[in-house]
Amino acid sequence: MKSFTAFVALALASVSFAAPSTRARRYPQKVAKRCTGTITSLSDVESAQKCDTVVIESFTIDAGETFTLKPADGATVTLNGDLTFGYKEWDGPLMIVEGNDITFDGGGHTLNGQGEQYWDGQGQNGGKTKPSPMLRINHDGGSFSDVEVLNSPARAVAIGGDGIVVSKITVDDSAGDASNDDSDGEAAGHNTDGFDISADSVTVENSVVKNQDDCLAINRGTNITFQNNKCSGGHGISIGSIGSDTEVSNVQITGNTVSDSQQCFRIKTKAAATGSKVSGVTYTDNTASGCERWGVLITQSYPASLGAAGTGVIISDVTFSGTNTVSVGDDADRVDVNCGSKSSCTGTWDFSGLTVTGGKKGSIKNATISGGSF
Ligand SMILES: *[C@@H]1O[C@H](CO)[C@@H](O)[C@H](O)[C@H]1NC(C)=O
Ligand SMILES: CC(=O)N[C@H]1CO[C@H](CO)[C@@H](O)[C@@H]1O
Secondary structure, three states: OHHHHHHHHHHHHHHHHHHHHHOOOOOOOOOOEEEEEEEOOHHHHHHHOOEEEEEEOOEEEOOOOOEEEOOOOOOEEEEOOOEEEOOOOOOOOOEEEOOEEEEEEOOOOEEEOOHHHOOOOOOOOOOOOOOOOOEEEOOEEEEEEEEEEEOOOOOOEEEOOOOEEEEEEEEEOHHHHOOOOOOOOOOOOOOOOOEEEEOOOEEEEOOEEEOOOOOEEEEEEEEEEEEOOEEEOOOOEEEEEEOOOOEEEEEEEEOOEEEEEEEEEEEEEEOOOOOEEEEEEEEEOOEEEEEEEEEEEEEEEEOOOOOOOOOOEEEEEEEEEOOEEEEEOOOOEEEEEEOOOOOOEEOEEEOOOEEEEOOEOOOEEOOEEEOOEO
16 A cells, blocks of 8 residues: 555656646636635535635536536545435536646545446447536646446546546446346447546556446547556557547556456547657556457558558657567457558567457558567
8 A cells, every 4th residue: 555655646746746847727716815716516615615725515517507617726625425416418527627736536436427328338428418528637747536426328527638647546437347237238338438537747646447448548639657456348548549639649558457348458540630740659567358359459441451551651760668568359350450651650560468368360561560579
């Protein structure tokens, strides 16, 4: 516990000291009053968020309302009970946190999205309108920790804040693995992404995701670390899908465990995308098992998994270092790389830290890879 605490403190220090100096301020300065503001309903938010300490007691958020919290700079926010979000078909989000250098400590309490009332196997492709994401972490600087995000109607946690550490979050949508009366025999939960990241200098660590879509999807950003997390039941750890004019760079995927997922590690770029770049993605010391269709899939043909690949997203410096051990199901491909050309998947990718067993050999198209056993 001691070394864990020291480690988190170190990570916090390096992220929150390095980041603010380089980023433009999105939120105006808001000087905190020295007081404790207590929130027991949405009508308390306006006055409570002027204080340097904000305490949220257990309550139910009215259906169709977003719980928007914009605390003063440097404020500490603590959850002192569970929050439940009323059921209504609408776009959401259900909760959003904004501001500068906010410390949000959930104290292990639960945010309950009541997804079971929305799930119909269709996610955001049809059926009921589902509020999404459930939680938007948008503050710049500081941290967000120790919360259970239970039964998200669709996407669970979207991170849009720069320079933050997100830790000890459990996204539990495992109840959506079962079918229900509306889901036609399919898993009722759908499009239940665990973490979507569109931000710079973000660390997500020591968290758990049980869901039916990507555990992590990095859509945009630089200096992103995803470490010591556990993913199960969904679509694994993903970069993308990357569209046009987007950049993802310097991503560290370290010490994670992925199990029982459609694919375990994936980079997906849209076939039609132009003007984009994915560079510097390093996988270190991850473990995966029960990868049902792919151990590793890197493809430039999204939405097709292995279709006609585009060349408008330049992928470079993909590395497996340390020891990444992946075991795949009987019907799975161990590794497929599907690039449009060697100028869109550039350089030599060092896969020497990757061992994949089980299933069938995949194919490497238009990419140069050294090392590894797969
Ligand atoms: C990303 O990290 C590099 C190296 O530490 C640093 O120079 C750069 O400013 C960072 N970028 C952002 C947007 O924080
Ligand atoms: C531009 C290029 O190198 N294209 C090649 C991509 O891979 C396919 C299948 O291996 C080849 O047929 C193309 O020539």
